[in-house]
Amino acid sequence: MKNIYLIGLMLMISFSGIAQQLDQMNSNYFEMRTYTANDGKMPDLVKRFQNHTMAIFERLGMENIIYWLPVEESDNTLTYILGYPDAKARDRMWQAFSNDPEWQKVYQESIENGRLVREVQEVFMIKAPGLNDHPIPSPSGIFQLRTYYCYDGKINDLQARFRNHTQDLFEKQGLKNYMYFLTVEKDGSQPKLVYFLGDSNQQAYETAFDNFRKDPEWIKARDASEENGKIVEKVDAKFLKTLPFSPMK
Structure with a gap:
């Protein structure tokens, strides 16, 4: 009985944390970005996001919301959503990102054997x-x-x-x-x-x-x-x- 109670309590805590995610979002302006990778470059693109890009976004005040790959394997895209305080903050943060020394170093190292991304599509959104x-x-x-x-x-x-x-x-x-x-x-x-x-x-x-x-x-x-x-x-x-x-x- 005690073990059942503890398991139930852990599940309640877990679902409570999930349920609060939307309330905890600070963003009012969003951007959905879809990257089409060059042939054979998707693993390197995913690794760059995981090891570097997401952390730099966060450091500069952007909010990482969700990152997806398509179920259809022939669709060579990666889609993600970022959040910002407002549209002006979005432009300011991306300017800071482009000029960030850490990002510039990571970017140059990642494309030594060819650029990873062929095309980027942007969709701007509000809730x-x-x-x-x-x-x-x-x-x-x-x-x-x-x-x-x-x-x-x-x-x-x-x-x-x-x-x-x-x-x-x-x-x-x-x-x-x-x-x-x-x-x-x-x-x-x-x-x-x-x-x-x-x-x-x-x-x-x-x-x-x-x-x-x-x-x-x-x-x-x-x-x-x-x-x-x-x-x-x-x-x-x-x-x-x-x-x-x-x-x-």
């Missing part, structure tokens, strides 16, 4: 209001990163549907809600909704998501929300797995 009130769930074995493109003027309708229905219906099927963002479009256009869901493995995820799509409660909520027209024009979805050193899992 989606009202969609991040849940605690960060326990670690997942698989993630799906989902990006929603809305018809003109429909982004608020989409957020309302997630806030009032979709998030709870995901949880009903066993899917885990992680962070929800709105993109910051430099041209002032309508933002996209970006979020990621988790589950134990890809088969479990696909089964749960299929059950969500067929759920009469979801169908009713979707149809009611679209009485004045369709909301979502298209969705990009990609399966990812966290790297062992990722802060969020």
Whole structure:
């Protein structure tokens, strides 16, 4: 009985720490960066992040959120999310990073046999209001990163549907809600909704998501929300797995 009590207490402490992660985040402005590695260079890129880059980011005030590799092995990319106090701080921190002597030394040593990165894509984001009130769930074995493109003027309708229905219906099927963002479009256009869901493995995820799509409660909520027209024009979805050193899992 004593051992059972101790195990239960340890689990409560562990899950409590996980649940507090989102509350403890200091960032208000986020950047999702996707690196396409040159052929054969992904192991070196991962090692550079693990051994050097992440620590330098942290030293300069950036917040390491999550680091992923794609499940599809032919997709030669590494995706991660950083947090900053605000947009101006982001630019200032990256300038400091570029000029940092430690980073310059690490970078030059890492490319002695060729550059590691062929291309970098950046997406700037803020937290989606009202969609991040849940605690960060326990670690997942698989993630799906989902990006929603809305018809003109429909982004608020989409957020309302997630806030009032979709998030709870995901949880009903066993899917885990992680962070929800709105993109910051430099041209002032309508933002996209970006979020990621988790589950134990890809088969479990696909089964749960299929059950969500067929759920009469979801169908009713979707149809009611679209009485004045369709909301979502298209969705990009990609399966990812966290790297062992990722802060969020």
